[in-house]
Amino acid sequence: MINFRYRAWGNADWLLPHFNSDVDWAVVACVGTEDRSVKSVLELSTIAKQFFLAQIDDPVPQDPDATERETNKSWSIVEENLVGRFQKFNGELKSSLDEVAVFVDAAIETTSNIILDITSFPKRWFFPMVQQLINDDRVKNLVVVYTQGAKYAKVISRNPEALRPIQGFPSFSGRSEHDFAFVGVGFHLLNFSRMFGEDKPRALKMLFPFPPGPPGLKKNWKFVESMERIVGRENDGVSKIDPIDFIQLSALDVSQTFDAIRKVTKEGERTSYMLPFGPKPVSLAMCLFAIAADRAGKAEVPVYYAQPSQYALHYTEEALFKNGKLSCLGYALKHEGRQLYEV
């Protein structure tokens, strides 16, 4: 088994020009209250012609007036800069899979080259979108873009619902015994103590993002501490049986995380489920692995999530710039019809 495979990823302005020059990209993105959601779209406006942009409303926003104000501000910037190049789609956090599919379909019908910008999409949306784009043979070139943010809100999301399968990623068979549970280590441990009663993993793999960067580190360890309290790991230096294992991974390297899961599960031969509570690229890798396992006819990989009902108005306060350049990353998922993330 090859443990590591090269899959192109890096700055979007480096990655995208490596595709054939005649590729006509369409961008599927979410414009919200975050500054980075707008900056990300504008960054891609230099390379893509068409934009399919969604506005996704929370069921009960934390501050409805401020949310409306900030959202309008974002859209006015988009309107100024992308005149006549975008279609707007109004959705809800709880939009149905059918509505999400219609939105994605609109883009696919115009071109076979899609850039999916997950910067401000909630998991509830981008998981099934990635699934649809990977599985649709009309899509020949597929790149996921993620623009990093800075100054995260103290509480990025609130009021979680019960832990349930994320849409499009259930256990169809109802399997309840698993070899592994992969947990993306994140900021908030949202209501998933019940998980380990329903689905019994034989081992727990904590995907620890490194380096998390402040203030992530403290929150990440807090997350781990709470998790240990839930699953009962005793760090007394005496117990040899340790059901929790940490895998330190880059917080940005989707390919590395995908390979780590691939390796641990022996190409999906061993059963697993995912709890994507970590950074978006780590969640994306989990999503890609679940899709790849399904495509290869391996044991299904359900994904569970406690859907928050509210997200912070300024989830991140601003977009991250490195050396004066927007940190807008691209991950190639399909190249000339070839799938890059497979088991």
Next chain:
Amino acid sequence: MKSNPFFELYVGDRFTSREFVTIFSDYLVPHALPIFIPGNVVVTGIQGSGKSMLLGLLQPKVRREYDAEGLKFPVPEDRRKFLSAGVNIAHQSAIDFGLRKHIDDDPDEIELLFADFLNYLMVENFLETLHFTANGPPNIRDEVGLQISGDDLNGIGPVLSSLPIWEGWLGACTSFDEIQQKVKGRIRLYRRYLHRKDRELDFSIKDTRTHIGHPIRDCFTGLKSAGMVDENTSLFVDIDQYEELGNISTRDTPGKKVDYRSVINRALAARDGAVSYRIGARGHAWRRHGRIQGTNAKLEEERDYKYVDLDVLLKRKEDQNIDIFPGFARDVFSRRLKFSGFREELLDGKDQIESVYGPQLSATERVRKLNIREPKRILRFDPGWRDKTKKALEDLASRDLLSAKLGEIWIRQKGDVFDLDVPKGKLPWEAKSYWRKERREAAALQIASQSHQRPYWCGAEEIIGLSGGNILVFLSLNQFIWDTWVQYAGEKSEVRTSLPEITEIVQSIGVLKASNFWIEKMGQETGRSAERLQFVNLVAEKLASKLFSDDKLSNPGHTGFSLVEQEMKEYPEILRFLEELADYGNMLMLDHTTKNKDRKHRKKFYFHPIFCPHFRIPYVRTKEPYYAKASEVASWIYDSGYKISLTSKLSEEQKSLFSNDQL
């Protein structure tokens, strides 16, 4: 061996069956007997009330584990003749209909499909129970009244598949495996549709959908008619996560919405006697929603179901003879120590909690333990007090700082007119035992605050008191205390030949950590957890600040607040929010017999005791709580971020509640 016997918390369904039999305390079983008696039962209780553990006794795996370990199954012998099935509706995708757009078009149809999906999930689990029990020891088969063993299982296929209830969908099944696969196949079709693997739901399903509760009923009676199950065997169906149904938000679509709960309520309303449902729910949320699908009727207690309220059962009582929580806590404590390897003879007879944590410290002892170098500096004198009064209090402070502080408060309240040159015990505030009792806890906390020290929280009785009738909180307190102790004790923490004696300071550190943990945990719960967290923080800080600045300590009971019931009813959003706080165990909601002349019915609200160390307020409830107005509580709720529903649903008149009328 684990050095912290409390590392794993008391989340009922987290344990393996083997761990369950060792750790489970059967203390509550006699108080919750309706669970094991035919008829529908609704079990309400906050997380940590032991609800999951009690319902866990219905699982066949748990019963078999008791048998394998040679331990007595904790259910009374004459109540053991039952089989069971269980469904976790959220986890098993039963409520995922909202993922598809069709739900907006025809909610009534979706309720019918949900009922059918749930029916098949119940039957699937029942078949698993039959398989597991039939292949288990003969004595358990006899006990439950199952007349077939593993070899005879295939006979179930034809018996069940020939039932008319399936409308022909199952076809003829010749084996057990075949019927099991057919049932699983239908469930799979549902999940494929709900998660859009299939665009449309298979038409054969729509044409053959079943009414809620009918398939499991017919299967069970079918097996009885075939002589495979005894006539007097009961079937208990545990619907797990019913309580979360109210928290699942839907899309903002006009018109009727799918009401999952009403479908389950319909199963309870059937009262056909063949199948008994077990529903775990939160108290107020349950009472608010009794609608029965397809009717305007509502469920009624005693007629449609029996009610086991674990919160009421475990609520701390002033009469120790009827307060069952301390006994429950002691039993759980002892089992944990046994499980972690402490020798049995150490656990017989005496109170192990007191052996480990020591007796309750009096307020005087807790103040003394602060070791304040110059006690007299804690005292505050008003201008104009006589020198001899000041001198007497300063002298007293060096011997008994708490008494001196109470003296300061007494004189501030009553005036500097007393002769303090009296023998010990004759000081006016010492002679007034009730006055002293009502103020000593608050005064002790004031002293700790004024000396910039953390107060002591320790002793067996205090650990039980801080648990507030919640066994999960009790275990968590122990977990944090032992964690802290293990760090100090090192290798000594491995010793199992004697019980440790954990010092007061270690206990206090552990208690504070546990308190902080529970505050933080509030935000991870379902429902309006962020607003609840904010509300508790905001109100506790307001009350604490008022308590600490009250130099006369005129209102030592202002660690909670009281509201007139009628006012609460007039503002339903306030009532619901407060009920939600109570349902999640964030606040205690108690009847309040007022001392006001108006004699109006009131409810009083106190923070869960585990939050009190964090806010440094006494958890012991004393005297009258703060008499709040609905407008004040509304403004607290509003300031906690719960703006939308309050402002948008209340009438113009009610909106005027949001005044500047602050505490």
